[in-house]
Amino acid sequence: MVDREDEARLFHEGVALFNAGEWFEAHEVWEDIWRMASGPKKHFYQGLIQVAVTIEHMRRGNPRGVLSVWTTAQEKFRGIDDVYMGIDVPALLSAVRAMVEPIRRLPAEMFSPARGRGLDLPVDLSQAPRITLQWDPFAEEQERQTGQVEG
Numbered sequence: 001m002v003d004r005e006d007e008a009r010l011f012h013e014g015v016a017l018f019n020a021g022e023w024f025e026a027h028e029v030w031e032d033i034w035r036m037a038s039g040p041k042k043h044f045y046q047g048l049i050q051v052a053v054t055i056e057h058m059r060r061g062n063p064r065g066v067l068s069v070w071t072t073a074q075e076k077f078r079g080i081d082d083v084y085m086g087i088d089v090p091a092l093l094s095a096v097r098a099m100v101e102p103i104r105r106l107p108a109e110m111f112s113p114a115r116g117r118g119l120d121l122p123v124d125l126s127q128a129p130r131i132t133l134q135w136d137p138f139a140e141e142q143e144r145q146t147g148q149v150e151g
Contacts, residue, residue, distance in 0.1 A: 008138035023056040047076030061119040086133035095129035
Protein backbone atom coordinates (compact mmCIF):
# COMPACT_ATOMS: atom_id res chain seq x y z
CA MET A 1 0.00 0.00 0.00
CA VAL A 2 1.24 3.48 -0.85
CA ASP A 3 1.92 5.96 1.91
CA ARG A 4 -0.71 8.73 1.85
CA GLU A 5 1.94 11.47 1.75
CA ASP A 6 3.71 9.79 -1.18
CA GLU A 7 0.40 9.31 -2.94
CA ALA A 8 -0.42 13.01 -2.57
CA ARG A 9 3.01 14.04 -3.85
CA LEU A 10 2.84 11.71 -6.86
CA PHE A 11 -0.77 12.62 -7.66
CA HIS A 12 0.04 16.35 -7.71
CA GLU A 13 3.29 15.80 -9.61
CA GLY A 14 1.35 13.87 -12.27
CA VAL A 15 -1.24 16.64 -12.55
CA ALA A 16 1.51 19.26 -12.95
CA LEU A 17 3.26 17.18 -15.64
CA PHE A 18 -0.03 16.56 -17.46
CA ASN A 19 -0.83 20.28 -17.43
CA ALA A 20 2.67 21.07 -18.75
CA GLY A 21 2.09 18.80 -21.76
CA GLU A 22 4.43 16.15 -20.39
CA TRP A 23 1.90 13.35 -20.86
CA PHE A 24 4.37 10.47 -20.99
CA GLU A 25 6.02 11.64 -17.77
CA ALA A 26 2.62 12.12 -16.08
CA HIS A 27 1.68 8.56 -16.95
CA GLU A 28 4.96 7.29 -15.49
CA VAL A 29 4.39 9.13 -12.20
CA TRP A 30 0.77 8.00 -11.90
CA GLU A 31 1.81 4.40 -12.56
CA ASP A 32 3.77 4.49 -9.31
CA ILE A 33 0.57 5.03 -7.31
CA TRP A 34 -1.71 2.97 -9.57
CA ARG A 35 0.30 -0.19 -8.89
CA MET A 36 -0.37 0.16 -5.17
CA ALA A 37 -3.99 1.34 -5.32
CA SER A 38 -7.09 -0.83 -5.08
CA GLY A 39 -10.79 -0.64 -5.85
CA PRO A 40 -12.26 2.38 -7.64
CA LYS A 41 -9.09 4.42 -7.04
CA LYS A 42 -7.04 1.85 -8.98
CA HIS A 43 -9.41 2.16 -11.95
CA PHE A 44 -9.37 5.95 -11.66
CA TYR A 45 -5.58 6.13 -11.71
CA GLN A 46 -5.45 3.70 -14.63
CA GLY A 47 -7.94 5.91 -16.47
CA LEU A 48 -5.78 9.00 -15.87
CA ILE A 49 -2.74 7.09 -17.09
CA GLN A 50 -4.56 6.04 -20.25
CA VAL A 51 -5.88 9.55 -20.90
CA ALA A 52 -2.29 10.82 -20.73
CA VAL A 53 -1.12 8.02 -23.03
CA THR A 54 -3.94 8.77 -25.50
CA ILE A 55 -2.70 12.35 -25.84
CA GLU A 56 0.91 11.16 -26.03
CA HIS A 57 -0.07 8.91 -28.96
CA MET A 58 -1.54 12.02 -30.62
CA ARG A 59 1.76 13.81 -30.11
CA ARG A 60 3.68 10.87 -31.59
CA GLY A 61 1.35 10.62 -34.59
CA ASN A 62 0.04 7.13 -33.78
CA PRO A 63 -3.67 7.02 -34.71
CA ARG A 64 -4.06 3.31 -33.93
CA GLY A 65 -2.61 3.89 -30.45
CA VAL A 66 -4.93 6.87 -29.92
CA LEU A 67 -8.09 4.88 -30.61
CA SER A 68 -6.96 1.73 -28.82
CA VAL A 69 -5.92 3.41 -25.58
CA TRP A 70 -8.81 5.89 -25.64
CA THR A 71 -11.33 3.04 -25.84
CA THR A 72 -9.93 1.38 -22.72
CA ALA A 73 -9.41 4.70 -20.90
CA GLN A 74 -13.11 5.53 -20.98
CA GLU A 75 -14.00 2.16 -19.47
CA LYS A 76 -11.83 2.83 -16.41
CA PHE A 77 -14.06 5.71 -15.34
CA ARG A 78 -17.33 3.73 -15.36
CA GLY A 79 -18.93 3.86 -11.92
CA ILE A 80 -16.63 6.68 -10.76
CA ASP A 81 -18.25 9.82 -9.31
CA ASP A 82 -18.45 12.74 -11.75
CA VAL A 83 -15.97 14.63 -9.61
CA TYR A 84 -13.48 12.13 -8.24
CA MET A 85 -10.39 13.11 -6.27
CA GLY A 86 -11.14 16.72 -7.21
CA ILE A 87 -11.16 16.07 -10.97
CA ASP A 88 -14.24 16.78 -13.09
CA VAL A 89 -14.16 13.46 -14.94
CA PRO A 90 -16.89 14.20 -17.54
CA ALA A 91 -15.18 17.50 -18.47
CA LEU A 92 -11.80 15.79 -18.86
CA LEU A 93 -13.26 12.99 -20.97
CA SER A 94 -15.26 15.43 -23.08
CA ALA A 95 -12.17 17.50 -23.86
CA VAL A 96 -10.14 14.43 -24.86
CA ARG A 97 -13.08 13.05 -26.87
CA ALA A 98 -13.13 16.32 -28.86
CA MET A 99 -9.47 15.75 -29.72
CA VAL A 100 -10.02 12.09 -30.62
CA GLU A 101 -13.03 12.59 -32.93
CA PRO A 102 -11.11 14.07 -35.92
CA ILE A 103 -8.66 11.17 -35.64
CA ARG A 104 -11.53 8.66 -35.52
CA ARG A 105 -12.83 10.12 -38.81
CA LEU A 106 -9.54 9.61 -40.68
CA PRO A 107 -9.61 7.30 -43.71
CA ALA A 108 -9.06 3.60 -42.93
CA GLU A 109 -5.64 3.56 -44.61
CA MET A 110 -4.32 5.91 -41.90
CA PHE A 111 -4.78 3.08 -39.40
CA SER A 112 -2.78 0.53 -41.37
CA PRO A 113 0.14 -0.89 -39.34
CA ALA A 114 2.29 -0.33 -42.42
CA ARG A 115 1.84 3.45 -41.97
CA GLY A 116 3.66 3.29 -38.67
CA ARG A 117 3.90 6.27 -36.35
CA GLY A 118 4.91 9.86 -36.82
CA LEU A 119 1.89 10.63 -38.96
CA ASP A 120 0.49 14.12 -39.29
CA LEU A 121 -2.73 13.91 -37.30
CA PRO A 122 -5.55 16.49 -37.23
CA VAL A 123 -4.90 17.55 -33.66
CA ASP A 124 -3.89 20.78 -31.99
CA LEU A 125 -2.02 19.77 -28.85
CA SER A 126 -2.27 23.32 -27.51
CA GLN A 127 -5.96 22.48 -27.04
CA ALA A 128 -5.19 19.51 -24.79
CA PRO A 129 -7.14 19.68 -21.54
CA ARG A 130 -5.64 20.88 -18.31
CA ILE A 131 -6.62 19.35 -15.02
CA THR A 132 -8.00 21.87 -12.56
CA LEU A 133 -8.74 20.33 -9.20
CA GLN A 134 -12.14 21.21 -7.74
CA TRP A 135 -10.56 20.48 -4.37
CA ASP A 136 -7.36 18.89 -3.14
CA PRO A 137 -8.25 15.29 -2.33
CA PHE A 138 -5.40 15.10 0.15
CA ALA A 139 -5.84 18.47 1.92
CA GLU A 140 -8.36 17.33 4.51
CA GLU A 141 -6.24 14.33 5.44
CA GLN A 142 -3.14 16.53 5.73
CA GLU A 143 -5.01 19.09 7.82
CA ARG A 144 -6.25 16.38 10.20
CA GLN A 145 -2.74 15.02 10.61
CA THR A 146 -1.33 18.45 11.41
CA GLY A 147 -4.27 19.53 13.57
CA GLN A 148 -5.17 22.45 11.27
CA VAL A 149 -8.85 21.56 10.77
CA GLU A 150 -11.14 24.01 12.50
CA GLY A 151 -14.47 23.32 14.10
